[in-house]
C-alpha cells in the first residue's frame with residue numbers, strides 16, 4: 040500500500056458531506072442483526088459504520104491493498120469479529136450467505152465512471168435477498184449549461200493569454216476538448232438543469248457499452264454560455280440524498296466541466312442542444328457537442344466539440360468490435376511471461392528465458408527481471 044493510496048482515502052474520509060450522508064443512510068437502513076456487504080470497502084469506514092449500526096456480519100470486499108489497513112483498523116476498533124474482509128474484485132468474490140443490505144461508494148466524479156452500475160447490478164443478483172436494500176438506491180446524471188467566466192478563464196483562457204511572451208494557444212484546443220474536474224460552484228445556470236439518465240440500483244442491468252445522453256435546454260436568463268457542468272445526485276436511502284451539483288455544498292467529487300471553445304452570449308428563448316457520448320471498451324472518453332439556436336437559426340458562434348479528446352484515430356479503431364488485434368514484440372514478451380509463470384519456475388529462470396528470447400526489449404538481465412515483476416504484479420496468485 041502506497042502513501043498515494045492512503046492520501047486518496049484521506050480525501051474521501053475528509054469529505055464531511057459524503058461522510059455525513061453515508062453515516063445517516065447506513066443508520067437508517069442497517070438493522071440490528073443484518074448481514075451487510077460493502078463493495079469497495081477501502082479504508083473500511085462504511086463497514087465500520089454498518090457494524091456499529093448493529094450488523095451481525097459485514098462482508099467487506101476490496102481488491103486493493105488498502106484492505107490490509109482496513110483489517111487492522113477493524114481490530115484496533117474492536118470490530119474484527121463482526122467484519123469478514125474479502126480481498127478480491129467483487130465479480131470474483133465468494134460470499135457464503137445472502138445479504139439484507141448491499142452498500143457501496145464506488146461513485147465517480149460523474150457518477151458512473153467506476154463501473155458503479157455493472158458492479159452493483161452484479162452484486163445485487165448474486166447476494167441481495169429478495170426485498171433487501173441497495174445503498175445507494177438510485178443515481179441520476181445531470182447536466183446544466185452555465186455561465187462561469189472564472190472557471191473558463193482558468194481552463195481555456197489561461198492557454199489563450201500566452202505566458203512569459205510565449206504563445207501557448209495551441210494547447211487551448213486540447214483543453215477545450217477535454218472534460219475537466221473542477222470546482223464549478225461559482226457557475227450560474229443559463230437554463231434549468233436536466234437529468235439525462237437515472238439508474239435504479241434495485242433493477243439496473245449491465246449498462247450499454249456506449250453511454251449516449253442528450254438534452255435540449257431552453258435558455259431562461261441572459262448570460263454567456265461557457266460550457267456544460269455535469270454532476271450526479273444519488274439517493275442513498277429513503278431519507279438521504281446527496282448532490283454534487285454546482286449549487287450544492289462542494290464535495291471531493293467537485294463537478295465535471297465540459298468547456299466551450301469560445302464563450303457564446305445567449306438570451307431567454309434560445310435553445311441549447313447537447314449530446315454527450317462515452318466510448319466503449321478502453322476508450323472511456325467523452326465525446327460531446329453543443330448546438331445553440333435562436334428561432335430557426337443556428338447562432339453564429341456554434342460550439343461544437345467532437346471528439347472531446349485528442350484521441351488518435353487508431354485509439355478509436357482498436358476498440359471497434361471488428362478490429363483484429365495482433366501483438367507487438369512487447370506484447371509477445373508479456374504473453375511468453377504469462378506462459379512461463381506456471382507455478383514451478385522462479386522469476387530468475389523466467390527472466391533469463393525472456394532476456395534470451397527478447398534481447399532488444401531489455402537493457403540487461405536485471406532489467407528483464409524488474410520488468411517481468413512489474414508486468415506480473417497485479418496478476419499474482421495470493422497464495423504461493
Ligand SMILES: C[S@@+](CC[C@H](N)C(=O)[O-])C[C@H]1O[C@@H](n2cnc3c(N)ncnc32)[C@H](O)[C@@H]1O
Pocket residue numbers: 051052078079080081082083084085100101102103105127128129130143144145146153158
Ligand atoms: C471511492 S473508494 C470508497 C472507499 C470506502 N468505501 C469509503 O467510502 O471511503 C472505492 C473503493 O472501492 C474499491 N473498488 C472499486 N470497485 C471495486 C470492485 N468492483 N470490487 C472490489 N473493490 C472495488 C476501490 O479500490 C476503492 O478502494
